[in-house]
Amino acid sequence: MTDTTSPSDLLRNSAIRTLTLEQQAIGALIEHLDGDFEHACELILGCSGRVVVTGMGKSGHIGGKIAATLASTGSPAFFVHPGEASHGDLGMITPGDVVLALSHSGETAEVTALLPLLKRLGTPLISMTGRPHSTLGRHADAHLFAGVEREACPLDLAPTSSTTAALALGDALAVALLEARGFTEEDFALSHPGGSLGKRLLLRVSDLMHHGSRLPRVASGSPLRDALLEITRQGLGFTCVVDPGDYLVGVYTDGDLRRTLDHHADLSQLTVDDVMTAPGKRISPDTLAAEAVRIMEDNRITALAVVDPDGHPVGALHMHDLLASGVI
Template sequence: MSFDPAQALRLAHDTLDIEAAAVLGLKRRLGDDFARAVALVLGITGRVVVMGMGKSGHVGRKIAATLASTGTPAFFVHPAEASHGDLGMIQPRDAVLAVSNSGEVDELTVLLPLVKRLGVPLLAMTGHPQSTLARHADVVLDSGVEKEACPLNLAPTASTTAQLALGDALAVALLDARGFRAEDFARSHPGGALGRRLLTRVSDIMRSGDAVPRVLPGADFSHLMREMTRKGLGASAIADADGRVLGIFTDGDLRRLVETGRDLRALTAREVMHAAPRTIAADALAAEAAEVMEKHRITVLLATGADGRLTGALNSNDLMRAKVI
């Protein structure tokens, strides 16, 4: 066996050209059947049951996952397992999406009469619109390609790429028709970065209660320092007896104050605080807090409730621990 780097690169280029052409070929053939497929799925009250064998089965799993994460309940059922009991997972209010390039896979075709007997709508994604699968289907999505990227024209390559792209197109069209929003996506991806950014509130990660450093405006400087040291936020709020924020004093303010050479022991919190500091609502998104910090180059934010009173505080480390930034 010999390896020719130039030949490998040529084949890679050819593969990408063939698969790109396969996807663009789908675009030219999309029409009323695609719109009917979207309407069919929107019209059911159950789930989309995706089936496929071999490489089409792998594609089917991905299509089912994409549908489920974008607002269309869906799951994958292996056709061979369906013949041995899993067909019971399909309910009359569901729809079946069968994926097969040839449309003649035995494990799928044997199920078609049973699916029809259940009265379940059948959507076929196949490269052969005259196949057995297509003839049984209520709607056919043509995923055909001129040739595979495989030099032998045997291994499913361009055909599976076309199936993936067509499945994505279906999911996106359904997403739009359902009015699916970024917040909806985040709710089905709570463990992901987007979920954290769109679901995490300031109140979820802020320090609250006794963990919030605060002093009255008349507090002496040594008391202010002890409060900052004890709470470890890198700052302290200065609030009145009703909890209304008057100012903030940070580690940065301390460094700048020391440089002035003043007698710090004689100062009060009111005299050293930065008045009218930036605050954020406790029910705001934590991502908004990150944006405020970045925009104004600060590392600490005080959080307030609907009544404007101090309810919490957070710093950039809190945001990083929550993986918001």
């Protein structure tokens, strides 16, 4: 019988088989979570130094990612190449640190060569292997099992399922530590100030608002013409309307102008009070910029008046400012 499977089907079937095997490998880790996982967390939480992650080859690549994840979620960590460690970089490891060593076999020579010095320093060792009774597994203070039944590679040779399992287990460790430390979004943002997440979580309205001479405002009772001139002059699509005490009593926007044109044939006799939106949407300068985005989206507006606790306008925020800053 002729095989009618197309080349594209073969490729898709290969991908499905790989993903299924790796999914199964991750799921199988759950039944191996035991007291050693809790002890590993306790060692890191009680650590006065940093988590030093090490591993050779593909395990080293996974170890680098685990170190980066730990460092960005509240557990200071860095990666040390085991080969370099044996040639001077061991000086980076102190008794106050905790070492997390990855080796699928648990017998990687470059990694096991570090054991004597770690024992001499008294530095706690957490191992992550696929063989609990290996050299690395037996000499660790806590062993994290990351074994797999088979690799996703059809030859059962290339590290595939095993590296995926180790990566997932590293994530589980980082998240458990994150929750134990009470790590918050603000904490995360502080270690990611250049990223879009950091900008969303750290920037406040006061960092982005227009103020001083760039704050559009007209006095209550002003002719509508004055409000239109102020909107045009400042280019923010709206103006604040203030009473004699400099309290915000309303706003007049581009949208209000369209409604004014729909309902009034003669604009010359109108004051801004006749057609403004009162009291108008407003926001505090201390509010997170991300919250300003939500308010604008919920109310389908593109600008907000920024007021102090007494209700005096101190700034103006436009959607373009949020876009330019990377908050959106």
